[in-house]
Amino acid sequence: MKSKSVLRHNSITNGSRRDGNAAGEALRTNPHGIPDYRLEVPDVRTVEEWVDGQFRYNIEGDLSAEPPPLRESKYLNKQASIEIYRYMLLNRKMEQALENLFKQQKVVGGVYLGLGQEGCSCASAYALQEGDWIGPMIRNQGALLVRGFKPRDVMMQYMAKADGPTGGRDAGSHFGDKHKHHIAAPISMLGDLIPVLAGVALGARLQGKNIACLTWVGDGGQSTGPTYEGFNFAAVQKLGVILIVENNLWAYSTPVDRQVACKDLADRAIGYGVPGFIVDGTDPNQVYDVTREAAQRAYSGQGATLVEAKMMRMRGHAMHDAAAYVPKPYFEYWKKRDPITRMEKYLLKKGWLTDKQNRDLLDSVEKEIEQDREIADASPFPEAHLAGERVFCDDSTQIPFLYGKPKVKRVETKKVGAASDAAHFR
Amino acid sequence: MAAVTYLEAIREGIWEEMERDPAVFCIGEDIGVYGGAFKVTEGFIHHFGSERVIDTPIAEAAIVSAAFGSSLTGMRPVAEFQFMDFISCAHNQIINMVAKANYRWNAPAPLVLRGPSGGGVSGGPFHSQNPETYYAHTPGLKVICPATARDAKGLIKAAIRDNNPCLFFEHKFLYRRIKEELPSEDYTVEIGKARTHREGRDLSVITYAAMVYVAQEAADILAKDGIELEIIDLRTIAPLDKEAIANTVKKTNRVIILHEDTKTGGIAGEVAALINELAFDDLDAPITRIASLDTPVPFSPPLEKFFLPKVEDVVREARRLRAY
Numbered sequence: 001m002k003s004k005s006v007l008r009h010n011s012i013t014n015g016s017r018r019d020g021n022a023a024g025e026a027l028r029t030n031p032h033g034i035p036d037y038r039l040e041v042p043d044v045r046t047v048e049e050w051v052d053g054q055f056r057y058n059i060e061g062d063l064s065a066e067p068p069p070l071r072e073s074k075y076l077n078k079q080a081s082i083e084i085y086r087y088m089l090l091n092r093k094m095e096q097a098l099e100n101l102f103k104q105q106k107v108v109g110g111v112y113l114g115l116g117q118e119g120c121s122c123a124s125a126y127a128l129q130e131g132d133w134i135g136p137m138i139r140n141q142g143a144l145l146v147r148g149f150k151p152r153d154v155m156m157q158y159m160a161k162a163d164g165p166t167g168g169r170d171a172g173s174h175f176g177d178k179h180k181h182h183i184a185a186p187i188s189m190l191g192d193l194i195p196v197l198a199g200v201a202l203g204a205r206l207q208g209k210n211i212a213c214l215t216w217v218g219d220g221g222q223s224t225g226p227t228y229e230g231f232n233f234a235a236v237q238k239l240g241v242i243l244i245v246e247n248n249l250w251a252y253s254t255p256v257d258r259q260v261a262c263k264d265l266a267d268r269a270i271g272y273g274v275p276g277f278i279v280d281g282t283d284p285n286q287v288y289d290v291t292r293e294a295a296q297r298a299y300s301g302q303g304a305t306l307v308e309a310k311m312m313r314m315r316g317h318a319m320h321d322a323a324a325y326v327p328k329p330y331f332e333y334w335k336k337r338d339p340i341t342r343m344e345k346y347l348l349k350k351g352w353l354t355d356k357q358n359r360d361l362l363d364s365v366e367k368e369i370e371q372d373r374e375i376a377d378a379s380p381f382p383e384a385h386l387a388g389e390r391v392f393c394d395d396s397t398q399i400p401f402l403y404g405k406p407k408v409k410r411v412e413t414k415k416v417g418a419a420s421d422a423a424h425f426r
Numbered sequence: 427m428a429a430v431t432y433l434e435a436i437r438e439g440i441w442e443e444m445e446r447d448p449a450v451f452c453i454g455e456d457i458g459v460y461g462g463a464f465k466v467t468e469g470f471i472h473h474f475g476s477e478r479v480i481d482t483p484i485a486e487a488a489i490v491s492a493a494f495g496s497s498l499t500g501m502r503p504v505a506e507f508q509f510m511d512f513i514s515c516a517h518n519q520i521i522n523m524v525a526k527a528n529y530r531w532n533a534p535a536p537l538v539l540r541g542p543s544g545g546g547v548s549g550g551p552f553h554s555q556n557p558e559t560y561y562a563h564t565p566g567l568k569v570i571c572p573a574t575a576r577d578a579k580g581l582i583k584a585a586i587r588d589n590n591p592c593l594f595f596e597h598k599f600l601y602r603r604i605k606e607e608l609p610s611e612d613y614t615v616e617i618g619k620a621r622t623h624r625e626g627r628d629l630s631v632i633t634y635a636a637m638v639y640v641a642q643e644a645a646d647i648l649a650k651d652g653i654e655l656e657i658i659d660l661r662t663i664a665p666l667d668k669e670a671i672a673n674t675v676k677k678t679n680r681v682i683i684l685h686e687d688t689k690t691g692g693i694a695g696e697v698a699a700l701i702n703e704l705a706f707d708d709l710d711a712p713i714t715r716i717a718s719l720d721t722p723v724p725f726s727p728p729l730e731k732f733f734l735p736k737v738e739d740v741v742r743e744a745r746r747l748r749a750y
Binding site: 165166169170174175176177178184185187188189192194195196197198199200201202203204206207225226229230232233236237390391392393394395397399400401402403405406407408409413414415416417418419420422423424425426 | 431433434441442445448449461463464465466468469470474475478480482483485487490491492493494495497498499500501518519522523527528529531532533534535536547548549565566588589598601602
């Protein structure tokens with residue numbers, strides 16, 4: 001006995017229009033006027049089924065389309081495109097190495113992968129400038145590499161080693177750096193970096209500089225209260241927060257249809273009163289261009305931007321999760337849209353990369369990963385007694401302004417006056 | 427030098443720090459043109475501008491997080507909760523994002539989270555609470571609860587200058603009820619040091635915030651019978667001043683721990699455990715706790731009066747311990 005019900009909304013479509021290709025074609029907009037940079041709008045739905053008394057998800061719609069080529073970037077030149085491609089490769093190869101380390105039981109705890117999302121993490125981070133900040137989530141390990149951390153840093157974090165960025169105090173991608181790389185360390189609670197990045201932008205503005213603060217949240221994470229509180233605050237204060245909602249269709253085992261009732265998460269930009277955009281998260285050119293333009297708005301004081309990047313989480317939530325709840329056709333459809341394969345084809349077709357150069361690039365990435373794996377493996381565990389240190393920051397530590405001393409309005413020094421009597425309670 | 431209220435002392439402290447250090451700014455709900463629900467920041471926006479006195483949406487999680495984010499760039503934000511009851515709306519941000527930052531990734535968080543706490547004004551269950559002990563339990567936070575105008579000013583200035591997240595629990599009952607002359611020069615009060623509010627030889631009351639005055643009234647009554655109460659004002663409940671706690675027990679050998687927070691899981695339990703560890707042999711009577719009932723803070727005056735610790739509770743328990 002088989003019964004079927006369609007979840008209320010489509011997983012990855014917003015309408016019926018379909019286009020196969022045509023890089024550089026005019027932008028479409030979604031039904032609410034949100035610009036949509038994608039070159040295809042797949043018509044696919046998640047459905048619920050009962051099969052032999054078992055509940056499961058299935059997929060409905062036309063999945064036969066071949067992926068379009070990448071959209072032409074308005075900004076990226078050959079060198080920049082190849083650099084992004086290299087970071088994407090580094091991201092993937094690093095995560096493959098992490099998977100092997102996990103299987104060798106050299107990783108403490110779980111491993112979280114960004115498979116299929118490398119184009120979004122790397123291209124968006126690449127669109128920033130030096131003084132800008134990022135707030136990465138677990139699937140944005142590629143962004144950590146773009147901002148200057150090494151694969152060894154990420155590996156040592158997963159292996160709980162003394163030389164890792166947190167010295168074994170926290171796991172995985174839970175690390176950051178204020179001074180050099182400008183990365184706010186995430187916590188496990190989702191959406192919480194959004195108001196933090198708003199605060200970073202606020203601090204920079206008080207010091208006289210409008211910066212871009214890029215952070216990501218999933219279709220799952222955007223359900224949290226701090227997401228709304230933080231992004232609304234950024235919108236109201238016109239702070240240069242770029243929020244990329246990585247709609248990868250699954251939040252652990254929950255399909256996006258069970259997170260939100262709206263068809264496109266980018267529609268929420270209208271409610272926040274900020275510009276919103278939809279991009280194909282597996283197209284690094286689209287991601288780069290929209291992030292770069294968002295950063296430009298941030299620098300000129302125009303405030304926040306919301307981007308929805310549509311893509312697919314190609315593995316389970318973490319290594320232990322086989323993602324058996326995901327209908328197989330989803331993987332087949334999105335495997336054809338692998339961002340690295342798409343970028344590789346794009347570069348080869350454009351003549352920006354020869355087969356030989358491509359092989360050399362891959363070799364150099366693999367060599368770097370192998371070197372870093374050895375360094376990470378050789379690092380010792382932290383000395384146990386360090387567990388008790390650094391709860392507080394010493395008073396003698398100088399905490400500098402990152403962007404210079406705030407320019408305070410010259411006001412005459414005067415005494416604070418007495419407070420009036422109109423108190424809430426007496 | 428005119429005497430100033432507890433509230434005015436806090437105003438002076440923040441104002442002076444903002445004039446002294448361009449890193450300091452205020453952020454919170456209705457703190458700008460309105461000057462805050464209790465007028466702590468009244469007039470600040472005219473003097474310092476809306477860039478440094480920032481009215482926010484009603485979003486405590488965003489306020490704390492934005493304060494933290496700005497501190498990453500070197501700012502020293504002073505964030506106001508309209509009532510400290512609303513600190514629960516930012517609990518996750520405080521205990522996970524802020525308190526652990528220096529430990530996890532070497533990111534000091536020099537921010538102050540302040541606001542009115544405490545009962546006695548018929549504020550009801552959501553405008554009267556004493557949520558300080560939730561945060562005293564969290565490593566990485568400093569929790570400050572001043573009882574006098576002098577301490578309120580000195581401690582808010584110390585908190586602003588501190589490199590760590592400081593939670594500053596003002597007591598709204600004290601805002602306009604106590605007054606004293608303050609030193610004219612710039613001064614701070616060290617965080618983590620208790621103060622002897624009243625010297626005595628017979629029995630110690632270890633307390634903080636508004637309960638200092640309940641202990642004081644009890645001490646006046648007991649003095650007529652020749653019983654001398656020593657009152658220790660903790661001033662900060664994280665870190666606790668272990669030395670001061672041990673010293674007073676060694677001196678009087680009898681101790682009451684008094685607080686307005688509810689009893690179960692209140693800081694009195696922690697202080698009692700410290701006394702066991704540090705001065706057990708000096709005790710001549712059981713450690714006694716006096717605290718609010720283990721109920722929400724009730725609204726109606728007779729209910730709230732019944733809920734809160736009273737002078738007669740302290741007098742009764744002091745006599746019992748004296749005779750023990």
